[in-house]
Amino acid sequence: MSSALFRLGRFSFRHKWWVIGTWVALLAIMGGLVAGLNPKFAKDFELPGTDGGIAMEQMQEKFPALSEQQMKARTTVVIAADDGLAAHTAQIETLTTELAALPSVTDPKQIVDPVLVAQSDPAMASQVLSDDGKIGLISVGQDIDLMELEPADKQALLDVLERNSGNGLQVEATSGVMGAMSGGGTAEALGFGVAFVVMIVAFGALIAAFIPLITGIVGVGLTMLMLMVSASFMTVNQAATGIVLMLGIAVSIDYALFIVSRFRNEVQRGGSPADAAGRAVGTAGTAVVFAGLTVIIAVVALMVIGIPLITQMGMGAAVAVLVAVLSAITLIPAILGAVGRFAFTPRIPWIRHAEPSDDVDTLGVKFGRAIVAKPIPFIVVGLAILVAAAIPVKGMELGLDMTADDEIAAQQLVKKGFGEGINGQLFVVVAADDDADVAPAAERTVADIKKLPDVYQPESVAWMGNGTDPANPNAGANTALIVVTPLSSPSSTETHDLMESIRALSPTLEQQRAQLHVGGQTAIMSDLSTKLDKALIPYIAVVVGLAFLIMIAVFRSIWVPLIGTIGFVFSVLATFGITTAVFTDGWLGLIENPRPLLSFLPIFLVGVVFGLAMDYQVFLVTRMREEFLHGMSPKDAIVAGYRHGGRVVTSAAIIMISVFAAFMLSPETTNKMLGFALAIAVFFDAFIIRMIVVPAVISLLGEKAWGLPRWLDKLVLNFDVEGSSVRHRGVGTTAEEEVALT
CATH class of the missing domain: 1.20.1640.10 (Multidrug efflux transporter AcrB transmembrane domain)
Known part of the structure; x- marks a missing residue:
């Protein structure tokens, strides 16, 4: 292998402009595809093949309007006052007016003071106002796809909250547009900045310090563009891009650092610069290839877990590492050939021992x-x-809390006013076999759920059908949806036990020719834990x-x-x-x-x-x-x-x-x-x-x-x-031997 890499490094050095041009062309092609296809990353979390995943799939199929509605931004604005919300009517009216004026609000008339809602409709009181009247919920629906949220959408809401918070009224928000992700760039810029300083110290020269940065930017840029293009043809979760950026930047710079450092050492040993580049790639480059291969095996093996998000993370990371390896063994020698004898200039005299010495x-x-x-x-x-x-590992707890820091205050208020389980609802889907009437099975399920412990307001548990009559969707329905709110927190043992108790009703329903599945984030979290537990040992065995x-x-x-x-x-x-x-x-x-x-x-x-x-x-x-x-x-x-x-x-x-x-x-x-x-x-x-x-x-x-x-x-x-076979190639060769090596 080292001989083949020697020839590749030597070729890239000598044909520098062709190699550099190829990388630039790849960037341009991928950039053009992204501009033309305008791909979008997914933001939802799926777990196919599990009970929770099946429930969510059935919801999308049997309740398309509800599923489509869930894909739109619906923000929960939480208001609280120690002296009671009724004492802040004027303030809340100003707040609701400004919320209704936000862009793309679907129904401004639904944005109402929760105190007024509780007074006009006592049946809704427990859903929008706490028992003591100190905490209320305002739902703001906007015709904005959750996949297309922009930081500006979130900022518009935050401006409204800031203007109306104070004078004893606390205003917070969670979900909906609060999930908009920032543009980022700070972390990447800081990482490159620190890397540049470290490489200046490592090489003691400015130009050499720039070379790994250039290849790092090119490698990560190409990887991200490829990931974006792939999002046009398959589901790629946005959460997977974070690890791709992190790992891509790190390994691109690291691998380049090893090649450039070895090139400097080989130049000191003698021979032509092209031979030195060949030896650097044939020795350090071989190590880079095998090091990259171990990382690729480790991240690609994440596929055995069977969780789409983790598979996407692994595959994206594998592409990032592969691009980093290829750029290290081709683009680095090409750039070294382009800068020529200026590679390790200007020298920085106050940095000691930048060049290794045997003395x-x-x-x-x-x-x-x-x-x-x-x-x-x-x-x-x-x-x-x-x-x-x-x-401290003995106290390690696992969860799937993706809540941003600026949503914590709102969720704590919701928990205080409406219970811990309000944010961990269970979605029970009951489907009748052969498109039969689901009413008997649904009624039986609702009755059984009301008897279970840890159910919040069991008397209000009801089912909703997928019938064709909008006025009475339960008539002629073949699938029912039951929303169950636990009393306990989503990650608690009590909520887990409640979910398992509901799933335990399935055998009884099968006798009535119906199927039951439980979905929602809490259910998916439990299924995820089970799946990870089963996959851990096989995964470690494969990787190691x-x-x-x-x-x-x-x-x-x-x-x-x-x-x-x-x-x-x-x-x-x-x-x-x-x-x-x-x-x-x-x-x-x-x-x-x-x-x-x-x-x-x-x-x-x-x-x-x-x-x-x-x-x-x-x-x-x-x-x-x-x-x-x-x-x-x-x-x-x-x-x-x-x-x-x-x-x-x-x-x-x-x-x-x-x-x-x-x-x-x-x-x-x-x-x-x-x-x-x-x-x-x-x-x-x-x-x-x-x-x-x-x-x-x-x-x-x-x-x-x-x-x-x-x-x-x-x-x-x-x-x-x-690299034993290439260690001395080109060192002290004659002109004729130099030609023979070409």
Whole structure:
């Protein structure tokens, strides 16, 4: 492989303008397709094949008008006053007038003071006004598709709320236009900014620092454009784009950093710049390919879970990594060819040791010598830190709370005035077989639900049919919809038990030739947890198994992959612990509103972090193996690995941590939590496991670390990840030999 990559790197360097032109053309083509197709990302969460998913599908099919209505923005404005809402009639009238004047309001007459609604229609009182008259609900429907919400829609509402809040009246809002996502860009800009500073320190030169940024922008831009185009032909959830951006930026810059750094080292060794580019791609590029392959396997394997959102995240991330690898082995050498001898200029004199030297003992070299001299203390201390960080994991809670911070106040008021379950309604769908009359089965179900514990206002539970007569939709209906509001919170055990009790009515209904399914966010959350629990072990087996086999081929060793995999377990448990402490327990005050971890975070984090962990394992340890194969003792090879790779791996890890951490600035809960968890995971794994524990254990093993049993050595293909076959190509060649290499 290294020979093929040598030729590819050399070709890209020599035919720089063709390669650069190809990448620019791809960007232009994808950009043109996006402009022409005008694709939209999905924002709904689906779980096909589960009881909750079936219920939602039946709702869309049998109650299309209701489903279409649910796709329109309907915002709940919550008003509260300690002295009672009746004392603020004039203020509330001004509020309702301004709300009715918002763009695309469907029925302004329905935007009414909840006190007046309760007085005119006592039957509706409990739905719009709290028993003490201090909290009320105003529903604002707008003819705006939830898929097309813009930040301006949300800002228009927020302006109205701000103008009318005060003088004893609290005005908040949740759902509807409050779900509009901001344009973003801050996190990405900050990530690129930090990356640029780190690369200036790493290279000690401005132009070289710009090169990974250029390829990072190109790679991420192309990936996002491809994702947008695919949204025209299939469902792509907007939540999946966050991880694609995070991972795409990080790996694009990291992979470019490794290639540029190796190119500088190869230029110093001699030969033509084209040969140096070929050797850089043939050595570091081989490591990039295998590192990228481990990440791709890890994220693509998320498909085994069977959850569309997670599958989309995994596939999008895989495309981002693939584009990053391709740009590293083609676009980087092309840009190096374009800038020519100016690649590492202008130099910044105050940055020491930007260029690795065999004569200068850098901090990394001294650290490496300390580890190989006394490896056991480093192993003990490193693992002890991770074990301590993992302690809070015993309190880890999972949920699917995607509520933005600016909706929390409204939801707390709703909870106070109308109970915890108001935001966790269960949608019970009863469908009669063979299009028969559903009334008997629906009436039986309603009667049974009213007897169940933990039902809010059981006397008001009723069913709605899908009959053709608008005046009486229950007549001739073959499907019924029953909305059940729990007394307890959506994530409570009581609500879960209520849902299971309703589902337990299904066998009785089957005797009446009817089917029952329970949907809604609460039901889907329960189904999601079940699905994740079943998928976790098979997923880990697939990811770790395939990656372990790849690592055996990369390092031609059993011990090195085994050490790396065990180390990953420590780092990921520590990540779960710290993330739980910050987001659920509220440590450090980083999160204003602590909440359970997103239910899909653990399994997604396992996949992504395992791939990234193997990245640094490949980049650092392959250099150690390379030096060992070329005659160094095991301990000297480890020190040499720190000399040539320590600074680069450290820079790459800092860049990746910074890019991930920057996404905590995002208003989206998903991005915040994913950004923090990935950042802390890279910190633990790169700096404690890969930079300390793994080299220390390898030092203890000595030569045993770098070998395979004879029977296995014959079976494993030699991919020459160290680039032995190209290590000296072009170094000190004559003009005739130079032509022969072309």
